[in-house]
Amino acid sequence: MKRCVRCGEYKSRAAFDRKRSNLDGLQRHCRGCATRYHCRAAEPPVLGPEDYVSVGHKRCRGCGEVKPHSEWHRKGDGLSSRCKACRAALAPAQHLWRKYGLTEVERDELIASQGGVCCICLSAPATHVDHCHKTGRVRGVLCFNCNSGLGLLRDDPAAMNRAADYLEGNAWKPTLVAPGVYQLPS
Numbered sequence: 024m025k026r027c028v029r030c031g032e033y034k035s036r037a038a039f040d041r042k043r044s045n046l047d048g049l050q051r052h053c054r055g056c057a058t059r060y061h062c063r064a065a066e067p068p069v070l071g072p073e074d075y076v077s078v079g080h081k082r083c084r085g086c087g088e089v090k091p092h093s094e095w096h097r098k099g100d101g102l103s104s105r106c107k108a109c110r111a112a113l114a115p116a117q118h119l120w121r122k123y124g125l126t127e128v129e130r131d132e133l134i135a136s137q138g139g140v141c142c143i144c145l146s147a148p149a150t151h152v153d154h155c156h157k158t159g160r161v162r163g164v165l166c167f168n169c170n171s172g173l174g175l176l177r178d179d180p181a182a183m184n185r186a187a188d189y190l191e192g193n194a195w196k197p198t199l200v201a202p203g204v205y206q207l208p209s
Contacts, residue, residue, distance in 0.1 A: 025049060029056035085109030123152050123161050134164050141166035143173075 024033045029052040039049040040057065050057065076082050082089050083106040095102040096110065103110065119125045125133075134149045141147045147166030154161045156178055165173070176182045197205035 027051075027053040027056055029053070029060070083109055085113075119152070123154060123159075125152065125161060130164065133161070137164060141169050143169040 025036055025039055025047070026033050027039075032053070034053050036049060038053045038055070040054060041048055042050045045051065052060070074082075076089050080089050080091050081095060081102055083104075085105040086109055088106070090106050092102060094106050094108070096107060097103075105113070116127050119127060119130060130152060133152075137149055139148060141149050142163045143165060147168065149164035149166060151165050151167055151170040152161060153163050153165045153170050153173065173183075176186065193208065197207050200206045
């Protein structure tokens with residue numbers, strides 16, 4: 024016989040699970056007490072008549088409105104906790120934070136410090152956050168074309184200098200050294 028520390032009753036040794044680290048090789052509490060302790064279900068919240076949601080509908084955690092299941096994204100076996108409209112409203116801010124570690128306010132401050140235009144072309148509105156792919160550091164906010172151009176040139180300054188030389192004509196034009204003698208670019 025052994026006494027359970029939870030219910031205080033004396034029970035046979037077969038009513039206890041094994042635990043080799045204890046001196047007698049058995050748990051301190053009986054199987055019944057262990058089941059009641061570990062399988063406790065949370066008490067359901069007391070809901071009033073205003074909290075009633077009809078079948079086929081769900082209340083959104085974001086806006087608090089009750090909407091039909093067609094207004095929700097599927098998540099695993101059920102539905103997400105916020106409706107499609109609330110998730111769409113949160114998506115840009117979550118992307119900025121997840122990818123760049125910026126809030127929307129910080130991004131807007133960057134754009135304002137640049138005068139609202141792209142740092143490279145100085146004409147198009149700045150809309151895309153530019154960052155270093157090696158360090159992840161945010162460099163500024165650019166227009167779509169300039170940001171794409173940097174990405175396509177793999178953020179390589181040497182490639183960008185060669186592209187600038189090419190546009191200026193220095194990379195392919197032979198230069199006149201003496202009458203009839205041209206030097207080809209290296």
